Amino acid sequence: MTFNELIQLEGLVVEKAKTEPVFRQGDNNQSLYFLQSGLLKAYYTCVDGKEFIKSFVMPGDTIGSLTSVHAKERCSFSLMCLEPSSLIEIPFVKIREHCAKDPELAQHMIEFLLQFSMKKEKREFQLLCLSAKDRYTLLLEESPQLLQQVTQNDLARYLGVTPVGLSRIKNRVLKA
Amino acid sequence: MTFNELIQLEGLVVEKAKTEPVFRQGDNNQSLYFLQSGLLKAYYTCVDGKEFIKSFVMPGDTIGSLTSVHAKERCSFSLMCLEPSSLIEIPFVKIREHCAKDPELAQHMIEFLLQFSMKKEKREFQLLCLSAKDRYTLLLEESPQLLQQVTQNDLARYLGVTPVGLSRIKNRVLKA
DNA sequence: ACTGGTCATTACCTTAGGTTAAGCGCTATG
DNA sequence: CATAGCGCTTAACCTAAGGTAATGACCAGT
CATH class of the missing domain: 1.10.10 (Arc Repressor Mutant, subunit A)
Incomplete structure (x- = not known):
């Protein structure tokens, strides 16, 4: 199975208007989101109310709070629409289930996580250096x-x- | 197969003295390294010679340049011993090969990459906020x-x- | 016992960036 | 229309952090 097939099988289409939240920091959200069209921002809100933007999400990107979907903690950041957006929501447990059963999908998941890690590493580099x-x-x-x-x-x-x-x-x- | 079994099977023990490099920024290094004992620093060197430390590597940690092992680019950072260190070197292709054949190992790899991504995310948060x-x-x-x-x-x-x-x-x- | 090297601290100066406030243009809404 | 709101710029003032250099402590090697 490919990622696209998984999305067809388990995905829920979600439409959001501008300024609508997908999830909020502190929520218990168990899904990943694939952005079909529109624009999102992922951001942290600090105790003093200051906002820091982690990343912008463009069509074709996938996003979700790893600490919430995987570590069973709360979302460490909020996700909000900057434009009217069309998303596909996929419960993370479904992904894990299919990956456990389907070696081909597991390979795609590894590939995805490697790409994701490299993106994080790049951002880390820019912020540090x-x-x-x-x-x-x-x-x-x-x-x-x-x-x-x-x-x-x-x-x-x-x-x-x-x-x-x-x-x-x-x-x-x-x-x- | 578990990670430890993979290490037994494909790992090469490498001993390094203090201040010795494991690899250097710009190298073409195709392995991951599992640190058994000692202490490493992973760091970027900028054009003006300034050094920025990406992370310290403690015993039990695994490290390698994703851009080099996966994206076939050069190492984006250097890796050096701060203490006499004992490492196990594992060629990344071997990991990918075994993951492709062994679904159980693939699951461990996914787990590892999820943990790794969360670590990156935490560092990103600290640098940004x-x-x-x-x-x-x-x-x-x-x-x-x-x-x-x-x-x-x-x-x-x-x-x-x-x-x-x-x-x-x-x-x-x-x-x- | 010297000596060169690394590490930590202090002092003095420069500069990037935060804070606050004011002003201007655009747009949406009453 | 009118106005309230938002986004952007600019200015004045201030703080925190970096550059540089000098000093002293502490090794390790000759």
């Missing part, structure tokens, strides 16, 4: 279309600075 | 023994500040 300015210019090169789709507020919280800070960075980059 | 001071106090709570084992220079590069910066943070935490 690059300045906010470098992260911005890198994003400018790698996914310029994202800059059109998200507000500067969200972009700033993704890069790890305040919106005011990002405005300054943009100026500095332009003048350079 | 916490200040250097908060990361330090958290480390103080969660793995105080690490502070005894690594130099303050390495600790600083792990937390994302300079050694001088960490010295200041320690002072501030003490006085608080």
Whole structure:
């Protein structure tokens, strides 16, 4: 079985409007979500109410809270629609069940997790080694279309600075 | 087959002295390493020569460059011994081969990758949401023994500040 | 006992980024 | 229309962190 076949078999189509949440930090959510169309943001909310954006989710991406689906804890982050979005919800237990029965699917799962880990590793690298300015210019090169789709507020919280800070960075980059 | 059985079957024991590299950033290394005893640091070296520590590797941990073993690129980071270390080297192709043949092992691999991803996610959270001071106090709570084992220079590069910066943070935490 | 090396601390200065507040343009809604 | 709200920019002020350099402690090797 391939991933697509699994999605056909066990997936539930979910339609969400702009600003609607898929799940919230602290929820007990046991599903992964495959994004067909639209745009999502995954973000942490800190005790003092500050928001930090973990990642933007583009069509074709799959997302879910590993700590919730696998470690049986609560969701460590929230997931919200930035655009009207069409998602396919797949209960994680179903995935594990099918993987246990179907070696081919298990291979796809391994492949998926390897890709996922490499993505995490890349983000970790950028946060550890690059300045906010470098992260911005890198994003400018790698996914310029994202800059059109998200507000500067969200972009700033993704890069790890305040919106005011990002405005300054943009100026500095332009003048350079 | 379990992971331990795979290690018995395909593993090569490697002994390294303090300061010896396991592999270097830019290398083409195709193995994972299981640490039996000792201590390693995984670190990035930037163009300007600055060093950033990705993670410390403790006995029982497994490490390797995903981009090198899986994506057929070069190692994105270096791996070096901070203490005399005993490692078991396992070629990644062997792991993939056995996983393809052995569904039980594939399940263990999925489990391993899920754990690995959660670890990455935790680090990502700390780098994105916490200040250097908060990361330090958290480390103080969660793995105080690490502070005894690594130099303050390495600790600083792990937390994302300079050694001088960490010295200041320690002072501030003490006085608080 | 020297000596060179690494590690930690301190002091002085520079700078990136946070905070707050004001202003401007766009858009949605009454 | 009118206005309230949001997104973005800019400015002023301030704080925290980094750069650099000097100092001292502590080894390890000759």
